[in-house]
Amino acid sequence: MAESSASFYTKSTNKYSGILSWLLTKDHKRIGLMYMMAIISFFVVGIIIGLLMRLELISPGRTIMDAQTYNTLFTLHGVIMIFLFIIPGLPAIFGNFFLPIQIGAEDVAFPRLNLLSWYVYIIGAVLVLVSLFLPGGPIDTGWTFYIPYSVRSTTNVSMALFAAFVLGFSSILTGINFITTVHRMRAPGMGFFKMPLFVWATYATAWIQILATPVIAITIILVIIERSFGVGIFDPALGGDPILFQHMFWIYSHPAVYIMILPAMGVVSEIIPTFARRTIFGYKAIAMSSLAIAFVGYLVWAHHMFSSGMSDTARWIFSLLTFIVALPSGVKIFNWVATMYKGSIDPQPPFLWVMNFIFLFSIGGLTGLVLGSLATDVHLTDTYFVVAHFHYVMFGGTGTIFFAALHYWFPKMFGKMYNIRFSQIAVALYFIGFNMLYFPKFIMGYMGMPRRYYDYLPQFTTLQRISTVGSWILAGTIFFIFGYFIHALRKGKKATSNPWGGVTLEWHIPSPPPLENFVKLPEIKDDPYDFSQLKEMKDE
């Protein structure tokens, strides 16, 4: 018993010890942690770039950098935050770590492929960094790589595009792994409708990863070929259609928004029942709405292109379809609220983070309706309003849930408990900093401040300054969070196996989990959120 329940930190899947036992591991938990190291590192890089941009904008005119540097910085901020942080963030870290555990499996279906996808991710990330230092200079096209500028720019566009291609490949491999794992590795008795909702969300995400990523892959290849060999494909000088590029870019990049947000919604569906001590309301509706979002996410991409010059028919069709996405998202929100209703809520840090999420994400979602309707979008497109909107959705949504998941699962992953008081302070500071940073952008955008501009008119100065100060508060809070987590790793109290009173399978095993995940598989209940088992779990 003692031997087989040794934690995955002390026991390895291979014969090596030390760093090699990690770099050559096939254990999904170790791979998840390796992803965590890499992803958080790039997150920090992205934050620092963001801080520099905000500092430049603290007053009109040149402050600390020239315009070309600013162009490369907003491009890099976008590329790093999107391809290196938000897209892989939740599925690669928490999906890898908890998806197999939550369905009672000992690992993913293809452990070796899982490790490969980590290496592919690292290669892609290195390529992004290499593109900064090669002659030609870092890219200045914006993360959207729009034609024709991306064909004409003399910066290292091809290298950066290739990096995005490689990162997409990593995403595809993870997707293939998760779908096969969910279909083939569920423990005996774990039916599809007994799976926790995080698994459902990650499963739906994996489908988008598989069916959308290849489209961006081919688009990237085509642009690289066009740049390298002068083949006429998108370049209007050779008869190509730049709007076709925009279609193909957003055919991936819109569903990619759901790659980012769906796992976050899955985490919310885990945290709310645990801290409300009530089974989730409308389990099947939430599970199905994940699949519905994944599907509807394919139907709306051209709402990014209302002012591009595409046909009016396409504009109203896509505008109409865009509003349909609100339905499955609304189903989730109502079910979460209904779960909390009359529950005995225990406002622990993970729950507070989720509250943060619901507030920020609702603002992001509602302003999305403003942009989704044709008439208002034409006024607001390419302004700070759009920037504010997608930061509320992506950062306020997925970013906030990244922290929620970290606070929820940290004790399970590391076997240590962090300082609750500190994290309560962090939640409050995060909320203040976030809204100070991004809310003024709604106002500036409405007043007509265009995005991606290096300079601005003097009347925006006050709002720009508020925003910059907000960036300091927010970044400071994030470093504070990482600080108390690192402190907890070194000196934190030992965490119990079930600090929050959760009932999904990961809370039935020791913290940190043993290498095989389950020494003895617990009985699988009909309802994954059946809190009546809490009492017997305590007796175990």
Next chain:
Amino acid sequence: MSGKNNHTIGYGTYIIVWIALLAFTSITVTVAGISLGKYTLVIALTIAAIKSALVINIFMHIKFDEPIFKVFLGLSGATLLVIFILTFFDFLYR
């Protein structure tokens, strides 16, 4: 484990399918030589679809394999179809 799910198909079936594929190829080449205007493309794509159905069902065994693979195939086919239709809402009405 292997062998349980493996429906064995004889050499003969494969060869018949191959002959059918070659026959369809010659039909499509012949039809392309006749001037049928707009229908040429429709006929060519229909024949290509029939050929790929043969390859997928028989050569790739999907007919005899796990039913879930068929669901997956339908899913990716539907995705591709949706992408084509929605993109053409732009280009058809420009």
Next chain:
Amino acid sequence: MSNHSDTVHHKDNVSAKMGMWLFLFTEVLLFGGMFLVYAVYRYQYQDQFKLAAMELNTGIGTLNTIILLSSSLTVALSIAAMQKGNKFLSLVFLYCTQIFALMFMVNKFFEWSTKISHGLFPGSKELLAKPNGQILFYGLYYVMTGLHGIHVIIGMIAIAFIIVFIHRDKVTQQDFIKLENTGLYWHLVDLIWIFLFPLFYLIQ
């Protein structure tokens, strides 16, 4: 339970095949994206596409179609032979597949080099003098058949590995999932060609 290693990790052929199919769907979507580009430009430049396609050699395209269909047959036969436990026949069919694949690539090489010697290649003066629709047609022709060619080469490398595995009895009648998955990949390469062929060589 004490020694958890990948050798203990139970082998599940259905999983392996499922993973392969999922990978093939990503390939379908990848080429699907290119077919979308093709469809849009063909719609925009119908007459130019017809004119440009006259330059292509229907004969060589038909020949390559027959070759590729036959190579698909031999892969399928090889799997059938392996199922029946006939290692020798299985190998013979795989070698046939490799020969067909090589013939396909040689044809492709001659086809491309003829085009290039006529000055029809991306960025050439002759091509740039043509109307936009024809520039796009040739761009797509080179990119799509080129990418398909790369897939043929990857398939040949994969089959070469399988041949070695069969020689060393690592792929046997009891465990031939690697052969099956490689076969699936090869059929996909064939499938893509089934659509490329009429779209490039049979426009009149």
